Amino acid sequence: MPVTAAADDVRVHAYRADADALRRQDPEIADVLAGEVRRQADSLQLIAAENFTSPAVLAALGSPLANKYAEGYPGARHHGGCELVDAAERIAVERATALFGAAHANVQPHSGSSAVLAAYAAMLRPGDTVLAMGLPHGGHLTHGSPANFSGRWFDFVAYGVDAESGLIDYDQVRALAHRHRPKAIVCGSIAYPRHIDYAEFREIADETGACLIADAAHPIGLVAGGAAPSPVPYADVVCATTHKVLRGPRGGMILCGEELAGRIDRAVFPFTQGGAQMHTIAAKAVAFGEAATTEFAAYTHQVVVNARTLAAALADEGFAITTGGTDTHLITADPGPLGVEGRTARGLLAAAGIVLDTCALPYGDGRGIRFGTAAVTTQGMGPAEMARIAALFAAALREDAAATRTVRARVRELTERFPPYRG
Numbered sequence: 001m002p003v004t005a006a007a008d009d010v011r012v013h014a015y016r017a018d019a020d021a022l023r024r025q026d027p028e029i030a031d032v033l034a035g036e037v038r039r040q041a042d043s044l045q046l047i048a049a050e051n052f053t054s055p056a057v058l059a060a061l062g063s064p065l066a067n068k069y070a071e072g073y074p075g076a077r078h079h080g081g082c083e084l085v086d087a088a089e090r091i092a093v094e095r096a097t098a099l100f101g102a103a104h105a106n107v108q109p110h111s112g113s114s115a116v117l118a119a120y121a122a123m124l125r126p127g128d129t130v131l132a133m134g135l136p137h138g139g140h141l142t143h144g145s146p147a148n149f150s151g152r153w154f155d156f157v158a159y160g161v162d163a164e165s166g167l168i169d170y171d172q173v174r175a176l177a178h179r180h181r182p183k184a185i186v187c188g189s190i191a192y193p194r195h196i197d198y199a200e201f202r203e204i205a206d207e208t209g210a211c212l213i214a215d216a217a218h219p220i221g222l223v224a225g226g227a228a229p230s231p232v233p234y235a236d237v238v239c240a241t242t243h244k245v246l247r248g249p250r251g252g253m254i255l256c257g258e259e260l261a262g263r264i265d266r267a268v269f270p271f272t273q274g275g276a277q278m279h280t281i282a283a284k285a286v287a288f289g290e291a292a293t294t295e296f297a298a299y300t301h302q303v304v305v306n307a308r309t310l311a312a313a314l315a316d317e318g319f320a321i322t323t324g325g326t327d328t329h330l331i332t333a334d335p336g337p338l339g340v341e342g343r344t345a346r347g348l349l350a351a352a353g354i355v356l357d358t359c360a361l362p363y364g365d366g367r368g369i370r371f372g373t374a375a376v377t378t379q380g381m382g383p384a385e386m387a388r389i390a391a392l393f394a395a396a397l398r399e400d401a402a403a404t405r406t407v408r409a410r411v412r413e414l415t416e417r418f419p420p421y422r423g
Contacts, residue, residue, distance in 0.1 A: 041420055043353040044389065044411055048218065048330045048372030049190075051247045052379070052420045053283070054290060060283035061249050071275045073265060085278040092281050095288035099224055102232050102255035107242075107284050108268050108276040109252030112217040115239040116142040117149065119254060120184075122267035123211050123237065126153045128183040131176055131210070133168075134158030137362045138191035138332075140215060157182060161192070163363045166323040168192070170200050177208040187231070188215025188239075191359045191370050193307075193326035195219075198234035211236045217252075219328055221245025221374070224291040225300025228328060236260065245303060245329050245374045247296075248287025249280050299377060303329045306373040309383040313390030322361075322368065329372040332359050340397050342367030352396035352404050353411035354389075379418040388414065 023030040040052075053061075065085060071078040074086035089107065096105035109115040124130065130150075133139035137160035141148040144156030157180045159173045177185060185208075187201045198214065205212040214231035220240035222228035231238050238255040242248035256264050269276070290296055304327070311331045315321045320334040335345040342358040346369060349356060359370035376385070388410075396407045 042412055042415055043355050044415065045375040045420075046354060046356040046371040046373070046389075048357065048370055048374070049241075049244050051221075051244060051374045053243075053247055053249060053287070055421065056290070057247075057249055057283045057286050060286050061279055063279050063282065065282050066277075066279040068278045069275045070278050072269065085281075088278060088282040088285060089276070092285035092288060095285055095292065096253060096255070099288050099292050100220075100230065100232050100238075100255055102238070103258040104256050104261035104264070106254045106256075106264055106268050107251075107281055108273060109239075109254060110273065110277065110280075111250070112215070112239060112241040112252045113140075113142050114268075114272065115241075115252035115254050116140075116213075116215060118264065118267040118272050119213050119237045119239050120150065120154070121271050122260065122263040123213065124154060124183055127155060129155045129157060129180055130184045130186060131157045131159060131173070131180065131182040132186035133189050133192070134160050136360045137161050138189035138360070140188070140190050140217075143186055143188075143215070161362055166362070167194060168196070170197065170204075173201070174204050174207070177204050177210065181208055182210050184213050185210045186213045186215055187235070188217065190218060191330070191332050193311075193328055193330045193332060194323055195229055195327045196231070198229060198231045202234040214238045215240075217241040218244060218330060221247065221291070222300050222304065222328060225297040227297075227300035227304050237264065242284045242287060245300060245372075246287060246291060247374070247378065248291075249283035251277070251280050251284060253284070302382070303373050303377045306377050306381065306383060306386050307331055310373060310386040310390055313387045314393060317390055317394040319393070329374045329377075330370065331372065332368055332370045334361055334364060334368045335397060336364070336366070338394065338397050340399075342369050345369050345397055348399060348404070349393065349396050352392070352407035353415075354392065354396060354407075375420075376418070379415075379420055381414075381418050385414065385418070 068085050069079050070082050070085045074089050092107045093105050132143035142150045144151045157176055159176055162169045185205050187196050201212055212235045214235035216231050216238055217240050219228045222245055223230045240253050242251045254264050307326045307329050311321050311325050318337045320337055322332040346358050356369055356371035358367040361368045392407050392410055395403050
């Protein structure tokens with residue numbers, strides 16, 4: 001007997017996430033999830049690496065694609081029953097290459113770090129010399145930290161930022177590249193608020209015979225919306241995340257030219273990863289589709305406007321803003337002029353409902369604070385709210401219990417007006 005459309009709908013409905021079922025079966029975890037929903041909704045999420053995905057992305061993440069094992073690539077899997085997940089991955093790849101103007105995309109990396117690991121595996125051998133931004137200046141763990149695989153397997157040489165301007169010292173990069181002749185140069189940072197000159201890095205790489213790897217985990221969402229320059233025309237390999245400003249699921253991707261496609265794909269699978277997370281890949285496809293819209297482009301430009309407004313307002317409140325401002329979603333600042341060190345500032349702000357990170361200060365003592373405007377812009381906040389948030393920052397750092405309670409109440413008023421998910 002043929003399956004009717006109504007019966008088919010019932011079968012599909014049975015797969016949908018059911019909060020009530022979770023509450024009945026595992027109230028302990030249900031409490032954790034409910035608490036996290038409240039935490040995200042009741043406080044200001046200013047961590048530069050975080051955002052709120054769309055309900056459509058969340059739906060893909062919670063889909064039965066999570067059940068499917070799919071080692072390999074579309075049309076060449078090591079498991080049967082992959083016809084539909086093949087379709088999902090092909091859609092994700094097609095959307096990623098179109099969105100970023102790349103010849104090839106690998107959407108399987110589980111994270112940005114996984115993407116960088118695969119890029120190194122494709123382009124380097126253990127012991128090779130790599131030139132990358134030093135960790136105290138904003139480099140990532142995968143840029144040579146001795147606690148990370150990168151620092152253990154490769155010989156990293158660090159470049160940094162100018163002591164006065166806080167900007168990348170390209171003369172230093174060029175001099176170090178000519179002196180050390182690295183196999184690869186990595187451009188990218190987790191705490192650099194200005195646009196990177198990819199053309200300059202390309203010139204330096206060509207002068208010294210190095211391959212150029214762009215770690216664009218932070219700016220890639222802005223690139224998608226046309227609010228930041230693209231590394232794709234300049235870098236041999238571009239590593240990125242699919243969350244942050246891109247507003248997709250937590251995960252990674254790699255973009256490259258056709259001549260490196262095979263090496264990159266083999267470096268991801270089977271060299272560094274096993275089975276792909278197909279529900280995450282489907283969610284990446286959804287996010288790439290959303291990022292191709294005019295609405296998303298407008299969003300990314302608003303993110304930058306908000307970041308610049310917030311940076312200027314914080315400077316007026318007495319914060320020392322790194323590089324004097326920002327070109328991106330990201331701001332780094334020293335709260336020292338207000339008499340507070342970065343770690344203390346993070347704790348005081350968290351108590352008041354303002355969530356952010358600390359970061360290194362390249363030429364200073366202690367730590368600064370790092371934050372971004374991607375999530376609050378997703379909530380619909382604009383320049384007026386950024387000015388208000390800056391005032392709340394300053395009030396929260398007075399180390400006064402009454403002030404903390406007042407700021408916490410003001411934060412709740414703001415988040416109630418701009419909830420992450422309406423309805």
